[in-house]
Amino acid sequence: MLSLFANENMKLYRRPRTWILIALMAAIVLLTGVLMKGHEQPTPANWKQALIVQNQQLRQEAAGGGRHLAIFGHGAAQLEVQIQTNDYAISHNVPPQQPTGWSFSNQVEQEAVGVLLTVFVAIIAGDIVAGEFTGGTIKLLLTRAQTRSRILLSKYLAVLLFSIVLMAVTLGVSLLVGGGLFGFTGASAPYIYMSATGHVAQMNMIAYLFANYGFNSISLLMTVTIAFMISTIFRSSSIAIALSIVSLFIGNTIVRVLSTYSWDKYILFANTNLAQYFFNGPAISGMTLTFSVVVLAVYFIVMNGLSWYIFRKRDVALT
Template identity: 40%
Template sequence: MSSLSKLIRNENMKIYRRPRTWIMIAFLLLTVALLSGLMNWESYRNPSTDWEQGLIQVNSSMQQELQNNQELNGDQKKQLTEQIKLNEYYLEQGINPRELSLWDYVNNSSSLIILVTILTVIIAADMIAAEFSWGTIKLLLIGPASRTKIMVSKYIATMGFALLLLLLCFGSAFAAGGILEGFDGLSQPLLSVNADGIVQESSMIVDVLQKYGFAVISLIMYVTMAFMISSAFRSSSMAIAFSLLFMLVGNTVTMLLSSYSWVKYLLFANIDLTRYLEGSSPLRPEMTLSFSILMLAIYYLAFQFIAWLLFTKRDVAG
């Protein structure tokens, strides 16, 4: 009888022995390099030698805005006062906020998780469907491993690939930031204004990991969906097409339909948990963080159950 770890090794072999996988990885690394290069070039083009003067100017204009503009609402006022406080702190401590540090690169790389998601969706879409198109499914299933075990091994291998891409994305952005701006920015804290109106320092890495974390939630959902479609239709092109379609239009469609209350039960209305962070609002007023987490959990379990049912219970003929 096959052990799960050996089956996962087999699935990994099928992923990483294909040249295509390495092209994807190279593509991701290239994108990170390109993004970092652009950031560096941009800051090089606009050198901020007289940044202190600039900050003083910005602050005074914001002060004026606060005093003179009657149309500002509470949130906007709060934002402006906080920004002024931060700027004053920068001037006191002699920190140039526009000077890039290593963490800016890593922070920006979190926007590339959408690319990581797309690449992992392509792999996930192929996991089950490709065995059918290669004709290897029969030999795979006629073996001392239950279908459930085979499916679990495939899912774990897919998630392993996602994890690898995430680490590469983070690592390469970190390396690029370090090379371009020096690794001394590592200890730089994240400055923010807390509820009492006092500027406080917090850990950069926690902030970056939080950004990654929110993006990973949608990654997991879309990849699991692609995996399910792959299992249901046994066709990788269908799985890729549907998953990407949902990724691209899901948000827009839910926005358009947001006046209907049933929209809150859609996956796309719940997938972006950053809506519950300070400064943004959920799609519908009655939605809460725990509601969204519950909905995501239900969707996740449903995807897994359908994928499992369709993979283990159907006959393999022809």
């Protein structure tokens, strides 16, 4: 099994394509950093004064019951988050808009390359089985003294490893670029947020960074699984890559469009973002973490089961 895994990795990393994707990712992170540095606004001298004034207004608002924000549910808590964030900035003498290595790494993942990460992984996952069929080399794999299940598993594991590598590269490069451009200060600054229950909570900036990547890796895993399944079933890299990327982009839209139906919450894409149970609360009320984890597990097992079943039964090129 280990040698099959070694084979898959050899095939993956001996291709320029794989390295181009990794290098492209690093380059985009770097470019984002340089652009951000270039557009950095100088902090106004009276920023502290401005925050104090803002906090006074926010407190008045809160005292008034958060009228304007109440429609969003937890208006008062959201005001409180802003007030506490400002308070921290004032008392520790750090301008709030000033990016740090940590906040850059977070921002770049959430706003710039998070989607790209998934797209790149889908490209690899969509090709790893289908590519063997198009190249004819599947016949080599299936006529040796190895079971089909092991061949398929070794491929799935190789894709997972690639996902981890690409994610680690993104995290590592973004920390280096962020730290280099903006400095490694502010690691101890808390990330203040509204918890799912509507209370103000805070966590360490580094913890938040890893939480962020961790939650994203869940949806990444699901995209990998979709791409891998389509790759196995249709034996076409382009269909697998295209469909999995499309699903990534329209998944959330579908969930929103179908929100009037009660079964909306059983759609895979309504559940891929587990962060909603920790920050800000779920998009569809009534959903719980356990519910989503169970739904994800069911999708995961069904999709992988389908890949496995079809791969094992497949007649290879009957002509």
